Amino acid sequence: MDHNIPLITTIAAGFGMALIFGFIAERVKVPALVGYLVAGILIGPATPGFVADVHIASQLSEIGVMLLMFGVGLHFSLNDLMAVKRIAIPGALVQMSLATLLGMGLAWWWDWSWGAGLVFGLSLSCASTVVLLKALEARGVLDTMNGRIAVGWLVVEDLVTVLVLVLLPPMAGMLGGTPAAEGAAPLWRTIGQTLLGVSAFIALMLIVGRRALPWMLWQVTRTGSRELFTLAVVASAIGIAYGAAALFNVSFALGAFFAGMVMRESEFSHRAAQESLPLRDAFSVLFFVSVGMLFEPAILVQEPVRVLSVVAIIIAGKALAALVLVLAFRYPLNTALTVSASLAQIGEFSFILAGLGLSLGLMPAEGMSLVLAGALISMALNPLLFAGIAPFHRWLLGRSAWLRRLERRDDPSAGLPVSTEPHYLQGQVVLVGYGQVGRRIAGALAARGIPCVVAEQNRELVEDLRSQGLAAVSGNAADASVLIQAHIANAAMLVVATPGSIDVRQMVDTARALNPAIEIVLRTHSRDELELLRNDRMGTVFQAEEELVRGMTGHILQRFDSRPAASPATAARHP
Numbered sequence: 001m002d003h004n005i006p007l008i009t010t011i012a013a014g015f016g017m018a019l020i021f022g023f024i025a026e027r028v029k030v031p032a033l034v035g036y037l038v039a040g041i042l043i044g045p046a047t048p049g050f051v052a053d054v055h056i057a058s059q060l061s062e063i064g065v066m067l068l069m070f071g072v073g074l075h076f077s078l079n080d081l082m083a084v085k086r087i088a089i090p091g092a093l094v095q096m097s098l099a100t101l102l103g104m105g106l107a108w109w110w111d112w113s114w115g116a117g118l119v120f121g122l123s124l125s126c127a128s129t130v131v132l133l134k135a136l137e138a139r140g141v142l143d144t145m146n147g148r149i150a151v152g153w154l155v156v157e158d159l160v161t162v163l164v165l166v167l168l169p170p171m172a173g174m175l176g177g178t179p180a181a182e183g184a185a186p187l188w189r190t191i192g193q194t195l196l197g198v199s200a201f202i203a204l205m206l207i208v209g210r211r212a213l214p215w216m217l218w219q220v221t222r223t224g225s226r227e228l229f230t231l232a233v234v235a236s237a238i239g240i241a242y243g244a245a246a247l248f249n250v251s252f253a254l255g256a257f258f259a260g261m262v263m264r265e266s267e268f269s270h271r272a273a274q275e276s277l278p279l280r281d282a283f284s285v286l287f288f289v290s291v292g293m294l295f296e297p298a299i300l301v302q303e304p305v306r307v308l309s310v311v312a313i314i315i316a317g318k319a320l321a322a323l324v325l326v327l328a329f330r331y332p333l334n335t336a337l338t339v340s341a342s343l344a345q346i347g348e349f350s351f352i353l354a355g356l357g358l359s360l361g362l363m364p365a366e367g368m369s370l371v372l373a374g375a376l377i378s379m380a381l382n383p384l385l386f387a388g389i390a391p392f393h394r395w396l397l398g399r400s401a402w403l404r405r406l407e408r409r410d411d412p413s414a415g416l417p418v419s420t421e422p423h424y425l426q427g428q429v430v431l432v433g434y435g436q437v438g439r440r441i442a443g444a445l446a447a448r449g450i451p452c453v454v455a456e457q458n459r460e461l462v463e464d465l466r467s468q469g470l471a472a473v474s475g476n477a478a479d480a481s482v483l484i485q486a487h488i489a490n491a492a493m494l495v496v497a498t499p500g501s502i503d504v505r506q507m508v509d510t511a512r513a514l515n516p517a518i519e520i521v522l523r524t525h526s527r528d529e530l531e532l533l534r535n536d537r538m539g540t541v542f543q544a545e546e547e548l549v550r551g552m553t554g555h556i557l558q559r560f561d562s563r564p565a566a567s568p569a570t571a572a573r574h575p
Contacts, residue, residue, distance in 0.1 A: 006053040011060070013043050013052050014289040015282075022285075030380045031131050033347065036285050037376055040292020047297065057290035063238065064287025066256040067280040068348060070237035072129060072158060073260025074273050086460050088152035091325045095343065096157060098321045099125035102313045107367075110306070115175030116367060119357035122164055123371045124313050126157045128347020130284075131379055135342070135386050145457030145476075146335045149326075150342035161349045165251050165356060170194045172360040197248040205258045209240075213259075214266035221268060229268075230275040236263065237276070253352060291351045294358075295372040296365070303366070310374040315381065319344040331459075333403060334393055341385040345378040346371070416453070416471060416485060423451045424471040425487045429556065432477040432507070433498025434461055437523065441497055442470075444553045450560045453486045478507045480514070489514045495521045495556060521555060 017039035025035030043052045103121025104114070112120070132154055141147045170193075213236060220232045237259050244255025263272055300307055319340035326336035354371040357363035396403050416424070428451040431438055438454070445452045454472040456462050465472040475482035477496075488494065494511050496504065504522065511518055 007056050010052040010056045011286070013050060014039065014057065014060075014286050017043055018285045018289050029383055031135075031382070033128070033131060033288055034376055034379050036288035037292035037295070037372065040289035041295050041297060042292075043289070044293030044295065046295065052293065054290075054293055057286070057293055060283065061287040061290035062252060064283040064285075064290070065348075065352060066238055066241040066252050067234075067276070067283045068130075068287060069253045069256040070241075070260040070276070071273070071280050071284075073257040073262075074264055074269060074276075083458055083461065084149045084152040087149060087326065087329045087331065088156050091322070091329070091339075092153045092156035093160070094325055095153075095318060095321045096122075096125040096160060099313065099318050102317050106306075106309055106313070112364070112367070113176040113362075115172075116357070116363045118175065119168070119353060119363045120367050120371070122161070123350040123354045123357070123367075124310065124346060124374065125318070126161045126349045126353070127154055127318075127343045127345055128349070128375075128379070129154050129158060131345050131347050131382060132342050135382060139386060141338070146338040148458070149331075149335060150339050153322075153339060153343070158349065161353065162251075162254050162257060164353065165253055166194060166198055168353075168356055168362075169360060172362060175362055194249060198250055198254070201244050201248040201250050201255070202258065205240075205262050209258070209262040210265045213263050214268070217263075217266050217268045217272070226275070229271070230279075233263070233272045233276045234279055287348070287351075291355070291372065294355070294365075294368055295376075296369040299366065299369045299373060303370075306370060307373045307377075310370050311377050314346055314374050314378045315344045315385075319385075333396065334389070337389045337393055341382070341389055344385055345382045346375050347379065350375060416473060416487070417466070420471055424453055426490045427451070427492045428453050428471075428487070428490075429493045429495055429560075430455060430477075430483070430486045430488055430491045430511075432456075432494070432496045434458075434465065434472075435498055438497035441495065441553050441556065444557060445560075448557060448560060450556075453491075455482055455486050478504075478510070480510045483507070483510055483514065488518065491515060491518055493519045493521060493556065493559065497523050519559065 018036045021035035021039045021042075022032040023035070025032050025038075040057075041047060043050055045051050045054065100118070100121035103124045104117035107117030107120050108114070129151075132150060136147045136150065216236070217229070217232060220228050237256055240259035241252045241255035244250040244258075245252055263269055266272070322343045323336045323340045326339050327333070350371055354363060354368045358365065358368050429445060430453050431442055431445075432455045434442065434454050434456045438456075442452055442454065452471070454462070454465055454470065455477040456465075456472060456474060457476055459474040462472045462474040473482060473485045475485075477483060477486075488511050494508075496507070508520060508522075511520065
C-alpha cells in the first residue's frame with residue numbers, strides 16, 4: 001500500500017493536534033484559536049518532530065478563508081451597522097489609521113521598507129471578529145448597546161480590510177514588493193482594471209445573485225434532501241469565491257463574503273448558517289493551524305523587545321485610541337472600556353493580510369512571526385481584559401472625580417425635553433428597548449392612543465424617535481437616573497422588550513422603589529428573571545418567542561382598554 005499520502009496526514013495531524021490544544025486552551029479560559037495556532041506551530045517546520053506538508057496546508061487554509069469569510073457575510077447586517085454608524089464608522093477608520101501609523105513607526109525604527117511597514121501596521125490594526133463574538137456571547141452582552149457598537153466597529157474594520165486585500169496586489173510593485181513583469185500594464189491601469197472587476201462582480205451579485213441564490217436554495221429545499229441543501233450552500237460559497245477570482249480577478253475572501261451576504265437575503269439564511277457551520281468550523285480550524293505552521297518560535301527569544309512592542313500596540317495603543325474616541329463621542333465610560341477590550345487583539349484578517357504581504361514580497365518573514373506572536377499573546381490575554389472591565393470601571397470612578405463628572409455629564413438625549421407633552425409624564429408606559437418586538441408594541445400603543453416613553457441605549461435611535469415627535473430617553477434602564485428621566489414614578493406600566501440587555505433585577509427593584517404600584521411586563525429567556533416575577537402580583541413574564549408580540553401587546557392593550565383611540569397622525573408616527 002502506498003503510504004505517501006501527505007493530504008491525509010496533514011489533515012489528520014492538524015485536526016488531532018488542534019483538538020488536543022484547543023481543549024487545553026478552553027480549559028484554561030483562553031480562546032480555542034490560541035490552541036489551534038499552537039497546534040500549527042508544533043507540526044510546522046520550525047519545531048522538531050513530525051512536519052506536515054506546508055504547501056497542502058496552505059491550500060486547505062484557502063478553503064478555510066473562503067468559508068470563514070462566507071460565514072462573516074452570512075451574518076453581516078447592514079441594518080445593524082447603520083444603527084451605530086455615527087460612532088462605528090468614524091471610530092473604526094480613525095482607530096485603524098492610528099494603529100497603522102504606530103506599526104509603520106515600529107517598522108521604520110527597524111529599518112524596514114515603508115511598504116512593509118504599511119502592511120505590518122494594517123495587520124495590527126484589525127481585530128478578530130471570531131474572538132470578539134465569542135467573548136461577547138460568553139458574557140451575554142452581544143445584544144447590548146455596548147456589544148452592538150463593538151460588532152459594528154469590527155464590521156467596518158472588516159470591510160476596510162477587504163478593500164485593502166483587493167488593492168494590495170496591483171500596488172505591490174509601487175510599495176516595494178515583487179515588481180511587475182516586463183510589458184505589464186501601468187499601475188494606474190492595473191488598479192483601474194481591478195476596481196472595475198470588483199465593481200462588476202459586486203453588481204452581478206447584487207442584481208443577479210440575490211435572486212438566483214434564493215431561487216436555487218428553494219428548488220433544492222423542495223427535494224427534501226438535507227445533504228443536497230448543505231451541498232448547495234457549500235458549493236455556492238466555494239464556487240462563487242473561485243469564480244470571482246477566475247473571472248473578475250477578485251480575491252477569494254471578497255467573493256466568499258459577498259456569497260454569504262447575498263445568501264442572507266434568502267429566507268433560508270438561518271438554515272444555511274446552521275447546515276454549513278460544521279464544515280466552516282472544520283476548515284477554519286485548518287486555517288489557523290496552517291497559520292501557526294508559519295510561526296518561528298525562536299523570535300520570542302531572539303527578539304523579545306520587538307514582540308513586546310507589537311503586543312503594546314495591540315493591547316495598549318489600540319485600546320487607548322478606542323477609549324478616547326468613544327468618550328469623545330460622549331458615550332459612557334463603561335461603553336468605552338467594552339469597545340477597548342474588544343479591539344485589544346488581532347486575528348484572522350491580520351493573518352490573511354500578513355500572509356498576502358509575505359507572498360507579494362512586501363513584508364519579511366520576521367514580520368509574519370511578529371504578527372503571529374502578537375495574535376497569540378493578545379488572544380490569550382483578551383478574556384482577562386473583559387473580566388477586568390467591571391472592577392476597573394469601579395476603581396476608576398472611585399479614584400477620579402473627573403471621571404465621575406464625565407460619567408454624569410449632560411447628554412441632551414438622556415432626559416425628556418422640556419417641551420414634552422404632559423400626557424407622556426403621567427400614566428404612561430415606559431418601554432425599555434425599541435428593537436423588533438419593542439417597535440411593534442409601541443406601534444400598537446400609538447394606535448390606541450396610549451402614551452409611551454421609550455428608554456433605549458442606542459442614542460442615535462433615540463434622536464431619530466425624537467425627530468418623529470416621540471418621547472424617548474437614552475441610557476441603560478438599570479440606572480435609576482434613566483428611569484427617573486422617563487418619569488417612572490408616575491407611570492402605569494414598565495415594559496421590558498429587550499431580553500438580556502440590562503440588569504433586570506436592579507431595574508425592577510429601582511422601578512418598585514420609585515413606584516410601588518407599577519405593573520411590570522417582562523420579556524425574558526432567563527430562568528432567574530422568570531423566577532423574579534413568577535410570584536409577583538403586579539408582574540407578568542413572557543418567555544416563548546411566539547408569545548412575545550401577540551402576548552405582550554394583548555396584555556398591555558387589555559390594561560389600557562378604556563383609553564380612547566389615537567388620531568391617525570399619532571398612530572402613523574410608529575412604523
